Amino acid sequence: MIKLFRYLKPYRVSVAFVLVLVFLQSLSELYLPTLMADIVDFGIIKGDTPFIWKIGGFMLLVTAGGTIVSIIASYLSSRVSTGFGKLVRSKIFSHVENFSLQEFDKVGTASLITRTTNDVTQVQQVLIMIMRMMIMAPMLCIGGIIMAVSKDAKLSLVIVAVIPILAGTIFAIARKGIPLFKVMQSKIDKLNLVLREGLIGIRVIRSFNRISHEKQRFNEANLDVTNTAIKVNQIMAALMPVMMLILNLSTIAIIWFGGIRISEGNMQVGDLMAFIQYAMQIMFSLIMVSMMFVMIPRASASAVRINEVLNMAPEIKDPARAKLAGTKKGLVEFDQVTFSYPGAEKPALSNISFQARPGEITAIIGGTGSGKSTLISLIPRFYDVDSGSIRIDDIDVREMSQQSLRASMGFVPQKAVLFTGTITDNIRYGKEDATDEEVKHAAAVAQAGEFISSMKDGYDSLISQGGSNVSGGQKQRLSIARALVRRPEIYIFDDSFSALDFKTDAKLRAALKQETTSSTVLIVAQRVSTVIDADQIIVLDEGQIAGIGNHRELMDTCMVYREIVSSQLSEEEIA
Known part of the structure; x- marks a missing residue:
């Protein structure tokens, strides 16, 4: 004491x-x-x-x-x-x-x-x-x-x-x-x-x-x-x-x-x-x-x-001399990354290597427990890798300060989290000095403008604790708007479209493509329809990469991907 x-x-x-x-x-x-x-x-x-x-x-x-x-x-x-x-x-x-x-x-x-x-x-x-x-x-x-x-x-x-x-x-x-x-x-x-x-x-x-x-x-x-x-x-x-x-x-x-x-x-x-x-x-x-x-x-x-x-020292610390990227592009590289949770019998991810390039959409798909959410949690350094490296614009994320690393990202978690306050406050959480026009534009791209306008006080409508007064799909769209208002170099969507109907999902992905033409986009999804148009799809199976390519390439080369597709789409849709 x-x-x-x-x-x-x-x-x-x-x-x-x-x-x-x-x-x-x-x-x-x-x-x-x-x-x-x-x-x-x-x-x-x-x-x-x-x-x-x-x-x-x-x-x-x-x-x-x-x-x-x-x-x-x-x-x-x-x-x-x-x-x-x-x-x-x-x-x-x-x-x-x-x-x-x-x-x-x-x-x-x-x-x-x-x-x-x-x-x-x-x-x-x-x-x-x-x-x-x-x-x-x-x-x-x-x-x-x-x-x-x-x-x-x-x-x-x-x-x-x-x-x-x-x-x-x-x-x-x-x-x-x-x-x-x-x-x-x-x-x-x-x-x-x-x-x-x-x-x-x-x-x-x-x-x-x-x-x-x-x-x-x-x-x-x-x-x-x-x-x-x-x-x-x-x-x-x-x-x-x-x-x-x-x-x-x-x-x-x-x-x-x-x-x-x-x-x-x-x-x-x-x-x-x-x-x-x-x-x-x-x-x-x-x-x-x-x-x-x-x-x-x-x-x-x-x-x-x-x-x-x-006295508990955080395991993830900023380096003594943090490196800063010169010209920020948003190139994300995984090089032989292996990661295990403390006390786990085997690694959650093993020997993961791929590149996610600016201007492209990289989708990550796989069965439950395949390591999708774990993989993207390593990019903002929520956890540190056991071996290998993750680089952004050729700089290892462990050599960057956590603040500058995360400032370059717009992260939408798997479980949408909203805070007590107005809708505008929640969207501005991504960028404190965002103008009203930027807030409305981000909401429009996230397909949230329509339901916000229908609310009694519009953008000044209050969100209750935990977002209990809005639906799951509305929470997800507000979380996406919060990430979009930042206009970062890297967008990370961790199964952020699961609560959306197929029509809204398609409209949102189309709007995102226009909005993120120069950014790196990583999307974790369970639905094949969400990832089918991605420039690059990474298929995970039990913590390892089972295949990398676009939809057509994977249909020819990856059995795991074919099984996922056949479980979700009819033969006519696959054809």
Whole structure:
């Protein structure tokens, strides 16, 4: 957790102020019992009313000063902790944005959300306690012991006997509770995962009547978290009653032995009253420490999980000296490329070699699991190749900065993703400074202009979260428009026409051909009708190239391609 506190650097002045203010508050609390003892010993017993008024007024001033200092310290510590939380969340988000898909697969989206929200909140809450109690608890404990000894050294032996018992109790209870906090955070991860799957997949769940099954899954994960929370809270709940029992027994012992000391004339009544208050302060300072023991273990477990993310170095990094292409053309070359997913038994792609040239459409087709989406994910460096190389305009993609590499591409993913905002905002996501004319032109080419115009607010119509208020085909067309508005050198369409009807598909491909005359176009498709007119078709089979050529050439030379065509087209269409 200490490693995370480096993010307190912008707030170091405020932290110093908090510590000074808490120190002053502690001094005021330590001074008050002595003033009360003076009032009893020199004012009440001697009947000196002016002295009572004088010291009583001074007590009020000290109390008011301590209260003001406490309020300011609370305000500043709250500001520091919330600012710290904001900064850490921002750091996690920025760091995660640099992750390759490999790191996302490793940690998991649900866990990343928990670490950015719940875990940061845990550390943020304990930070307030540390700032308030880190000075106050030791000050009250040490100061209380000194002041108690100054009142009566022999009676202080009661405190000396009680402190080890208190410390032992705190240690024994915390030792049982600490391991459970880490377990609880991982179970919250699982709960988030089940909840996220249930919400995202609600249509599938309902269509297959699996609502009761998903409820059971959620209830099991929820009950698991609840049982762990109950168990850890039961352990920690024992702390306070035990502490209060020891505290009350200590008070009885102090009054008992203090009464004997007074009757023997070795102690005054006011000093005994002050001694009891100092004993209470010592005990309460230890209770503060015990409260920190309750919070710190959970926050420490959360801090470890946050540091795991922040210390996770992205496997895909920019080179120290990134190369820039001279005259950008968009020539894409695969040279003996092999790639395996982590932990996979065999490569997803093996010895892939081909060229995709500017002004041409290169289509990639193959059966399910043949490696089509994997192949095009390597071009923008979502993953890095195991061996071989991918070059753009004769420069290896690993020698280019990720920003400049991806700036040259218009990528349309297999699963169309839209963001909350207007239709214009979603299309401009591809190019922030795109004019209204460019947005409308891109939408027209993507065959989206007609359905956008029919919407109530046109291009200002709002897209709800995940694009749930538009159809699958409309989402795909808006995703395509987002790529088109960039006018990049390389277009990549990952099965981006699957939700379109054949008429719209044909119109879109015709419009694309006119729009991308000088660009390199790579299209992944399942439909033969989508790729039949491509200048070059690459046929994949179990991660290897089974054939390269145009439609007619492949019909003569590639059995895999013929099987795909015959499964989709009638004999008349093939002829």
